[in-house]
Amino acid sequence: MARAAGPERRLLAIYTGGTIGMRSERGVLVPGKGLAAVLRTLPMFHDEGHAQACGLPEDTLVLPPASPTCPDQRVMYTVLECQPLFDSSDMTITEWVQIAQTIERHYGQYHGFVVIHGTDTMAFAASVLSFMLENLQKTVILTGAQVPIHALWNDGRENLLGALLLAGQYVIPEVCLFFQNQLFRGNRVTKVDTRRFAAFCSPNLPPLATVGADVTINWELVRKVRGQGRLVVHSSMERDVGLLRLYPGIPATLVRVFLQPPLKGVVMETFGSGNGPTKPDLLQELRVAAERGLVIVNCTHCLQGAVTSDYGAGTALAGAGTISGSDMTSEAALAKLSYVLGLPGLSLDGRKELLARDLRGEMTLPAVDELRPSLRGSTLGRGVAQLLSLSQEAEDVRDALAPSLACAAAHAGDLEALQALAELGSDLSLEDFGGQTPLHSAARGGQAGVVTMLLQRGLDVNARDKDGLSPLLLAVRGRHQGVIGLLRAAGACLSPQELEDSGTELCRLASRADCEGLRAWWQAGADLRQPGYDGRSALHVAEAAGNLEVVALLQSLQGGVGDQALGPYLGLHSSRDLPLSGSAAWCLT
Numbered sequence: 001m002a003r004a005a006g007p008e009r010r011l012l013a014i015y016t017g018g019t020i021g022m023r024s025e026r027g028v029l030v031p032g033k034g035l036a037a038v039l040r041t042l043p044m045f046h047d048e049g050h051a052q053a054c055g056l057p058e059d060t061l062v063l064p065p066a067s068p069t070c071p072d073q074r075v076m077y078t079v080l081e082c083q084p085l086f087d088s089s090d091m092t093i094t095e096w097v098q099i100a101q102t103i104e105r106h107y108g109q110y111h112g113f114v115v116i117h118g119t120d121t122m123a124f125a126a127s128v129l130s131f132m133l134e135n136l137q138k139t140v141i142l143t144g145a146q147v148p149i150h151a152l153w154n155d156g157r158e159n160l161l162g163a164l165l166l167a168g169q170y171v172i173p174e175v176c177l178f179f180q181n182q183l184f185r186g187n188r189v190t191k192v193d194t195r196r197f198a199a200f201c202s203p204n205l206p207p208l209a210t211v212g213a214d215v216t217i218n219w220e221l222v223r224k225v226r227g228q229g230r231l232v233v234h235s236s237m238e239r240d241v242g243l244l245r246l247y248p249g250i251p252a253t254l255v256r257v258f259l260q261p262p263l264k265g266v267v268m269e270t271f272g273s274g275n276g277p278t279k280p281d282l283l284q285e286l287r288v289a290a291e292r293g294l295v296i297v298n299c300t301h302c303l304q305g306a307v308t309s310d311y312g313a314g315t316a317l318a319g320a321g322t323i324s325g326s327d328m329t330s331e332a333a334l335a336k337l338s339y340v341l342g343l344p345g346l347s348l349d350g351r352k353e354l355l356a357r358d359l360r361g362e363m364t365l366p367a368v369d370e371l372r373p374s375l376r377g378s379t380l381g382r383g384v385a386q387l388l389s390l391s392q393e394a395e396d397v398r399d400a401l402a403p404s405l406a407c408a409a410a411h412a413g414d415l416e417a418l419q420a421l422a423e424l425g426s427d428l429s430l431e432d433f434g435g436q437t438p439l440h441s442a443a444r445g446g447q448a449g450v451v452t453m454l455l456q457r458g459l460d461v462n463a464r465d466k467d468g469l470s471p472l473l474l475a476v477r478g479r480h481q482g483v484i485g486l487l488r489a490a491g492a493c494l495s496p497q498e499l500e501d502s503g504t505e506l507c508r509l510a511s512r513a514d515c516e517g518l519r520a521w522w523q524a525g526a527d528l529r530q531p532g533y534d535g536r537s538a539l540h541v542a543e544a545a546g547n548l549e550v551v552a553l554l555q556s557l558q559g560g561v562g563d564q565a566l567g568p569y570l571g572l573h574s575s576r577d578l579p580l581s582g583s584a585a586w587c588l589t
């Protein structure tokens, strides 16, 4: 981890609105367009002479040299202005998904990203983005202002300039928030002041960096990039989550109403170190909801400190089925709940385990051994749990073992172990010693849930192992119809060689009256008329054997070739095409 190398750093600044660019209309502040044009007129934000000398494109701004000794090291940036712009009070997961997808779309083109956002919900935005962006290897910094940048006395200029300089000069692979000379981990902050320039604090984690006469980065706090995994954007965040703040004497009936479906998860803000009223009727409401499958995370409403089990009034809540949120902010807990409940295919216990784990540096944890009790139930689980507990220095061992463990977990259909490996930073597209990816293993094992998860993560659907076998062929051999359908819908197809070789295999299946096998080949896109080694087709073989059931099957299937399997699975092509909610009206120009 060090200063970014190279003379020129390119950043994308995504302007979503907020006070920083606001203008006064009829006495109130409303979002203002044209931030890039304003920045172009401010010498601290744009060196026009350098831009002209280099022939920079119209939309590219360039900062003056940060250090007089390195005049060639320049931070260049492009401002993407959202339409419409928002007071951040109107931002929702929909807009944050769009920000994450914008980062994903431009990930290869830029060295880092700055998100210009209103301060009112910036802590929520930073928390949500930190969970949506998995395997982040570049700096993402949210910033904004308490006073518009056009005002004479404002904090917007310093905040934005600081964010651009930090994102341009350092690789801090996290979602951060920069405000008043401090760079915080985004999912650790909360807004604490409506007016002061020091609007945010990070009560349970010191700043990642502070800017004064010098820039001081606390590298020991900055999260390390693990493995070479590509960026994964989790867009399927659960929206039916809520926040309930307990207060003395809160009626059980009110809690009952709040916890009703469609709510799937709730962050409950409790007193002190995670305590709440011990009234039986209130505990009963919590218990009933938890038994129904509602996930309840216990976070303290204190600014600093963690949920503990020091008091009976706290353990009573745990006994009613709530999960400790440790020292998470409510913003981080709500975002994490939305992320974990939105992950496809996990069991309720698996989700609870993920919630108890530190996924993005959002919480301070007890010792690792206490975290994943259920993983210790199987040999595979023990292996994953041991990997999780390896120290930083043992990363090489972890990276070497992870692909084989991922394949084993995929074959066994262990989504929780796979998710744990992914959260650890393992690249799930890496091959094991036989050249198989977890997708091969899941296909061979007929694990439709795992196949769905891996396809969503963009694994190569037509990858070949060392023997040239594809996941589709392995699924066909195992006659796993659900998996064949998923793979076909994601674009898997048999190779010309496999199609040619299928003739002999089809004849063999016909001679054994293996209807299931024939159906699997048909579903994978094979032409059932393909002749075998002696020129005869499967139908000839079945007729010669007098097997009327096979003859009838082949005749009925033989009509169409190609898209047989797609019917129920149409629409799932890759992570990009998964159903996302989002307003089409909000776009980045």
Ligand SMILES: NC(=O)C[C@H](N)C(=O)O
Pocket: 017, 018, 019, 020, 086, 087, 088, 089, 117, 118, 119, 120, 121, 144, 145, 146, 147
């Ligand atoms: N300072 C700000 O940015 C507050 C503004 N209401 C917003 O969150 O958009």
